[in-house]
Amino acid sequence: MNSDEELGAILSAIHVRAGIRRGVDIIAAGTSPRHSTVLLDGVACSYERLPDGARQIHSFQYPGAICDLHRHLLPETSLEVAVGAVTKCTIGVIHQEDLEQLIANYPSFGLALWRDAMLEASTCRKALVRATRQPALRRVAHIVCEQLARQEAAGIDTPTISPSQMDVADAAGLSAVHVNRTFKELLRLGLLSKQGRAVKVVNKRKLASIAHFNGTYLNMPGLLRHWQLEIAGASALHERSGATSRPLNPTTCLCTRSEVQRSIGL
Amino acid sequence: MNSDEELGAILSAIHVRAGIRRGVDIIAAGTSPRHSTVLLDGVACSYERLPDGARQIHSFQYPGAICDLHRHLLPETSLEVAVGAVTKCTIGVIHQEDLEQLIANYPSFGLALWRDAMLEASTCRKALVRATRQPALRRVAHIVCEQLARQEAAGIDTPTISPSQMDVADAAGLSAVHVNRTFKELLRLGLLSKQGRAVKVVNKRKLASIAHFNGTYLNMPGLLRHWQLEIAGASALHERSGATSRPLNPTTCLCTRSEVQRSIGL
DNA sequence: CGCATCATTGAAGCCCTTCAAGACTTGTGG
DNA sequence: CCACAAGTCTTGAAGGGCTTCAATGATGCG
Numbered sequence: 001m002n003s004d005e006e007l008g009a010i011l012s013a014i015h016v017r018a019g020i021r022r023g024v025d026i027i028a029a030g031t032s033p034r035h036s037t038v039l040l041d042g043v044a045c046s047y048e049r050l051p052d053g054a055r056q057i058h059s060f061q062y063p064g065a066i067c068d069l070h071r072h073l074l075p076e077t078s079l080e081v082a083v084g085a086v087t088k089c090t091i092g093v094i095h096q097e098d099l100e101q102l103i104a105n106y107p108s109f110g111l112a113l114w115r116d117a118m119l120e121a122s123t124c125r126k127a128l129v130r131a132t133r134q135p136a137l138r139r140v141a142h143i144v145c146e147q148l149a150r151q152e153a154a155g156i157d158t159p160t161i162s163p164s165q166m167d168v169a170d171a172a173g174l175s176a177v178h179v180n181r182t183f184k185e186l187l188r189l190g191l192l193s194k195q196g197r198a199v200k201v202v203n204k205r206k207l208a209s210i211a212h213f214n215g216t217y218l219n220m221p222g223l224l225r226h227w228q229l230e231i232a233g234a235s236a237l238h239e240r241s242g243a244t245s246r247p248l249n250p251t252t253c254l255c256t257r258s259e260v261q262r263s264i265g266l
Numbered sequence: 267m268n269s270d271e272e273l274g275a276i277l278s279a280i281h282v283r284a285g286i287r288r289g290v291d292i293i294a295a296g297t298s299p300r301h302s303t304v305l306l307d308g309v310a311c312s313y314e315r316l317p318d319g320a321r322q323i324h325s326f327q328y329p330g331a332i333c334d335l336h337r338h339l340l341p342e343t344s345l346e347v348a349v350g351a352v353t354k355c356t357i358g359v360i361h362q363e364d365l366e367q368l369i370a371n372y373p374s375f376g377l378a379l380w381r382d383a384m385l386e387a388s389t390c391r392k393a394l395v396r397a398t399r400q401p402a403l404r405r406v407a408h409i410v411c412e413q414l415a416r417q418e419a420a421g422i423d424t425p426t427i428s429p430s431q432m433d434v435a436d437a438a439g440l441s442a443v444h445v446n447r448t449f450k451e452l453l454r455l456g457l458l459s460k461q462g463r464a465v466k467v468v469n470k471r472k473l474a475s476i477a478h479f480n481g482t483y484l485n486m487p488g489l490l491r492h493w494q495l496e497i498a499g500a501s502a503l504h505e506r507s508g509a510t511s512r513p514l515n516p517t518t519c520l521c522t523r524s525e526v527q528r529s530i531g532l
Numbered sequence: 533c534g535c536a537t538c539a540t541t542g543a544a545g546c547c548c549t550t551c552a553a554g555a556c557t558t559g560t561g562g
Numbered sequence: 563c564c565a566c567a568a569g570t571c572t573t574g575a576a577g578g579g580c581t582t583c584a585a586t587g588a589t590g591c592g
Contacts, residue, residue, distance in 0.1 A: 056395045073381045077388045077483045114380045115339045121387035122343045129322045131398045132439025173398025
């Protein structure tokens with residue numbers, strides 16, 4: 001979809017900013033900066049803070065993502081949404097005028113942004129279904145699966161996931177205590193193991209099975225082949241999803257992490 | 267945003283189809299028709315059917331909405347999403363080629379569709395937060411408030427809402443039994459009353475208060491003035507949301523119900 | 533007017549939450 | 563390099579909100 005020339009134009013519009021420590025906001029709630037922010041390295045999350053102090057994580061973001069895409073076109077509807085660093089992050093900025101120029105010059109870039117918005121809605125719908133209708137074990141397993149799949153899509157190949165148990169709890173809409181007990185159960189089942197504080201996936205296939213993880217909603221053609229998913233109808237749906245020739249990162253319209261990082265000399 | 271000429275072009279591309287009875291699918295899961303569907307009259311809902319038969323409603327749709335906008339650009343990610351008639355509905359279709367032609371001819375129409383996708387994501391995020399973090403009373407009250415506000419936005423001015431208790435249950439992610447008990451509580455508090463089977467809002471302001479209904483996320487500038495919302499910061503946010511001169515229907519990019527219906531002689 | 537659908541009500545039970553306290557990691561500063 | 567501090571993980575006990583099951587009553591469409 002993106003031509004090399006287009007990709008080059010996009011990358012050259014990105015200005016690298018300093019690193020951000022875990023827990024710090026990349027984009028604060030209630031602000032409307034005159035630029036867009038690109039995640040270059042690390043993992044971030046878009047979240048909302050409730051009056052009682054609870055944090056609801058909407059989704060996690062991986063390198064290549066435009067963190068504040070949700071503000072585009074309708075900034076006033078999502079002022080309460082913030083973006084925080086789940087791990088140490090490196091970010092870049094694109095000036096608003098440059099972004100608009102890029103969209104004007106490369107219609108396919110605008111389409112990619114639009115598609116990205118659709119993808120975010122798709123992911124959010126799935127999260128809604130899980131949150132309301134599935135037990136904790138499946139919810140947590142599904143979140144782990146999604147993180148693993150999205151890491152792969154971003155070109156990161158490790159069996160450990162970045163979010164802490166508290167992060168997972170805030171994303172699943174469960175208490176940290178209960179997420180801990182759920183992890184313990186997944187450890188007991190031999191699907192996960194622990195390396196220090198980090199959670200490591202031992203049996204990806206079984207985990208996906210009990211999570212009912214399908215992954216089609218993430219629009220990552222080709223990348224889910226490894227998963228050998230056992231969901232009924234998954235393979236049938238799979239064959240039909242070859243529309244985009246360049247694999248798109250979920251919530252990412254730019255490219256893979258390596259492409260981004262090469263361009264900024266990481 | 268939409269000029270009269272543009273609106274005329276859009277409306278003339280719509281072909282009216284026969285009415286649809288309550289409970290019947292407007293768009294079935296797993297299908298990819300070569301046209302888009304516009305809701306002309308009645309109330310619909312986009313939903314997903316789970317393996318165990320449960321139904322999760324993502325959102326309700328009002329006249330003027332493009333029912334299958336979620337299929338646009340990324341049809342394969344939302345094949346499981348269906349759209350059903352909550353009340354008796356009248357629909358129209360726009361051929362795929364006509365829709366693409368309209369987007370090509372009127373860039374502002376494409377932008378409106380894009381904005382609509384962002385709005386759907388915004389609504390879904392809010393639904394996710396409510397579903398995971400709020401008690402049943404607030405969830406149900408919030409759904410009622412949202413329906414009332416969206417009816418108003420579509421030009422329908424009645425204090426009763428269309429969805430049945432079961433519909434509300436499937437949208438809130440609660441059991442029908444518990445929604446019934448929640449409604450009973452709202453009746454006892456004097457916020458709702460009943461007309462036969464229908465639920466009628468008696469005290470809109472108090473209902474919005476206990477629901478923590480803000481409404482900014484719906485992007486309906488001007489239309490929320492009547493609500494006299496009591497949420498902290500709501501008025502401040504309000505003043506900044508005058509960007510679009512023409513009030514947009516939530517999940518609607520066309521116009522108000524009366525405009526649609528006038529054009530088809532309803 | 534008949535029948536399918538929806539609303540209502542009670543009882544029993546489970547999943548998850550909250551509270552509280554102690555063990556462990558991590559990385560920061562001395 | 564070590565020690566401390568801050569945050570995270572872990573574990574137990576008690577309780578509440580919601581679910582499920584089941585049966586009856588009301589509504590409204592054809």
